[in-house]
Amino acid sequence: MTTTGTEAVPRLGGAYSDDLAATAAFLTRIEDEPDAAGPDGGADGPLRTAARRVRRRFVGLHAERLYAELTDDRRAFRRLDELAAGAAELVPGLVPTKEQIETERRRPQREKEGREIDHGILFHGLLRSRTAGRHLMEAMRRPTPGALAALAGFRARGRADLGIASVERRGEVGEVTVNNAEFLNAEDDLLVAALEVAVDLVLLDDRIRVGVMRGAPMTHPRYAGRRVFGAGINLTRLYRGEISLVDFFLARELGYINKVFRGLSVPDDGRDWLPEPVEKPWVAAVDTFAIGGAAQILLVFDRVVATDDAYFTLPALREGIIPGAANLRLPRVAGNRLARQSIFADRRIDASSPEGRLLCDETVPAARMDAAVDAAAVALADPAVVANRRVLHAHEEPEDLLRHYLADYAVEQCRRLHSPDLVENLERTWISRNR
Known part of the structure; x- marks a missing residue:
């Protein structure tokens, strides 16, 4: 393990169950750190950055196994929100809980902590996986309830x-x-x-x-x-x-x-x-x-x-x-x-x-x-x-071309949503005009 601040960062790359346990333990500890969100409460504090590196590594290594567990070995066709909720329960800290997202959505864009970035990391990894990504795209093309x-x-x-x-x-x-x-x-x-x-x-x-x-x-x-x-x-x-x-x-x-x-x-x-x-x-x-x-x-x-x-x-x-x-x-x-x-x-x-x-x-x-x-x-x-x-x-x-594009889109768009210039652009080009 390496360290950042007071936390030991797990070296992932072993068995799925071992990496899951180490990831969940690390992310749960990070969540309790008072400065995890950075000095200004934003999305890019050093501990939060370390946590996101661990999330990216875990999903990159274990996307297929993670997706199999979330979908009963691909027998169930889950939509995006269902997958996110399931991942929050299966690997605590991997993505925000439903309650955390509801709290985040009550804040204006400028004041968000950037928790949706972790959703971007999850779906970037799932869509990049040929097996998980194809099944996910098929699930999203099923008729809605x-x-x-x-x-x-x-x-x-x-x-x-x-x-x-x-x-x-x-x-x-x-x-x-x-x-x-x-x-x-x-x-x-x-x-x-x-x-x-x-x-x-x-x-x-x-x-x-x-x-x-x-x-x-x-x-x-x-x-x-x-x-x-x-x-x-x-x-x-x-x-x-x-x-x-x-x-x-x-x-x-x-x-x-x-x-x-x-x-x-x-x-x-x-x-x-x-x-x-x-x-x-x-x-x-x-x-x-x-x-x-x-x-x-x-x-x-x-x-x-x-x-x-x-x-x-x-x-x-x-x-x-x-x-x-x-x-x-x-x-x-x-x-x-x-x-x-x-x-x-x-x-x-x-x-x-x-x-x-x-x-x-x-x-x-x-x-x-x-x-x-x-x-x-x-x-x-x-x-x-x-x-x-x-x-x-x-x-x-080809559908695989779209899948690879949307994997990159997931992570790049979530970073854009929590970039300071986005709110500045909106205030300059839209909000001030409406006022």
Whole structure:
């Protein structure tokens, strides 16, 4: 063992049970140290840094065994929050307890201790493991309990109201409408959860062949009566500390976005010689603008129809965060130079411009949007589309490529969330403007 302050740091690398016991004992002692969080109560005190090195080492060495214990040897399909809660019980100190996270989430972003960094370390290690990571990604593509509970009613009535989102069946089309009007359809933990249920319902309803996602008409004075696709991450809630690494940043990419791209993972019931995911083509209807996260998700849709005055931007770097999986997908879609201009310099791209046609398939006047979206859905209803998109996706973005990307994303995004410049950026570019 080596020492830091008054604590002996375990040298890991032995049997799983021995390393687990040594890790838990060390992390429990660190938690009781009065200066573990550093002199200013922040995320990077020397003891906390030593603890994170031990967490990273333990998960890096034992990700597969740890995941097997958390999932009953991969017989159970646990979501991210369930895995985090299970890890907190199995290895005390490895990740924060539910109570610690609830306390942390009541603090504004500036005052957090950075406990979610430990979630980033956990999921970085699990996703890097081929066995654990693949199973985890499959678990996150299973239907949500909320969707399964709402499915019978949706099949009977053809509509489900999820508050800030809704889904309606119109013929063979399932239309998801985003209606977080207070924030111009900006995303937060609640909207991500609602959108995943809505996407699940579209995929689970056998009468639906094509999904559509569109923003509702807004009540904001500047955009009253106009549809808006989305304003990105909810910066007000991020500043208040109400955006979660697990329930927003990771659940978003591994949940509804990956389900739009790859469909639902379902158990093999033995009825087919080649089990397949429940997969359908999707249309994105972009009215007015798609900013940040709303622009990111366009990269997984099969057809994007936009109003001829719509535009796209990716201001994540200006805000201090990583724009989801755009760093993986945008260079493939738009080329390296335009991707860098968008990510590093927040370049505005008008939908009707030559560069805009790299991000959308068609632009029409607002009065023709309904007809254009309907026509796009009819074209994608061709039975051969699903087989073609499945082969296309498997080779343009293999699931292991996304898995490795999200492993790095988990740890880099959690560090960005607790960097001092993030709050400074928000106060300079967003909070002061709203005031």
